[in-house]
Amino acid sequence: MQDTRKEQLLEFCKSLGIKMHRLELLDTALTHTSYAHEAKKNPRPEHNERVEFLGDSVLSIVVSTYMYCNFPNLNEGELTKLRAHIVCEVSLAEYARKINLGKYLLLGKGEDLTGGRERASILADAFESVLGAYYIDQGMDAARVFLLGLMKTELDFICTHGICSDFKTRLQEVAQQKGDVDIVYELTGSKGPEHNKHFATIVSINGKQKGAGEGKTKKEAEQQAAKNALEKMGAPLTGFPK
Numbered sequence: 001m002q003d004t005r006k007e008q009l010l011e012f013c014k015s016l017g018i019k020m021h022r023l024e025l026l027d028t029a030l031t032h033t034s035y036a037h038e039a040k041k042n043p044r045p046e047h048n049e050r051v052e053f054l055g056d057s058v059l060s061i062v063v064s065t066y067m068y069c070n071f072p073n074l075n076e077g078e079l080t081k082l083r084a085h086i087v088c089e090v091s092l093a094e095y096a097r098k099i100n101l102g103k104y105l106l107l108g109k110g111e112d113l114t115g116g117r118e119r120a121s122i123l124a125d126a127f128e129s130v131l132g133a134y135y136i137d138q139g140m141d142a143a144r145v146f147l148l149g150l151m152k153t154e155l156d157f158i159c160t161h162g163i164c165s166d167f168k169t170r171l172q173e174v175a176q177q178k179g180d181v182d183i184v185y186e187l188t189g190s191k192g193p194e195h196n197k198h199f200a201t202i203v204s205i206n207g208k209q210k211g212a213g214e215g216k217t218k219k220e221a222e223q224q225a226a227k228n229a230l231e232k233m234g235a236p237l238t239g240f241p242k
Contacts (some may be wrong), residue, residue: 186202
């Protein structure tokens with residue numbers, strides 16, 4: 001492993017507050033298939049699909065065990081739906097962004113140029129791969145501490161309050177409790193290249209701005225604006241999924 005790559009991986013570990021004895025495991029976890037397939041080395045570097053498989057299992061057992069032990073009031077169906085929410089691709093990609101994982105990925109040139117470092121599917125898979133590599137290197141207890149350090153707050157919240165992903169509907173329900181209202185979403189701008197656009201939106205109720213949000217699609221930006229409005233109004237965001 002080149003010294004520059006070793007320094008990058010040590011920097012990543014430091015930012016996560018973890019230590020690894022075998023940095024090559026972490027290197028593999030951060031190696032996308034596109035990079036491995038384009039590599040001119042012989043043999044080609046190992047990509048992260050196998051360790052992702054392992055990380056997926058570690059993720060499931062840690063999250064499931066935490067929910068089972070800490071929320072005895074939830075039945076099997078509720079546990080299943082809530083777990084699916086927190087381990088879905090969108091959620092895992094958000095955790096990956098929080099730890100700046102994309103910065104350390106090894107991607108093929110084409111994947112890199114087309115926004116692979118921000119692509120949800122790549123980030124989610126790599127997050128599971130990093131977890132798998134850390135589990136191999138440090139064991140289950142360390143993997144549990146690391147994972148819950150990232151997820152515990154959200155786990156506690158959704159297991160207590162439930163999930164509401166449609167904030168626009170929730171805002172309409174809350175606003176209409178006081179009678180007829182006029183809710184308007186306005187696109188205020190966009191930035192970034194075509195393959196990685198970010199949109200900004202505001203939401204107004206009866207002509208008064210109530211919230212603002214951003215997202216990779218116009219719909220996502222509207223949802224975030226509605227969520228922001230609900231938070232400012234002090235309204236509950238959640239409800240158990242049907």
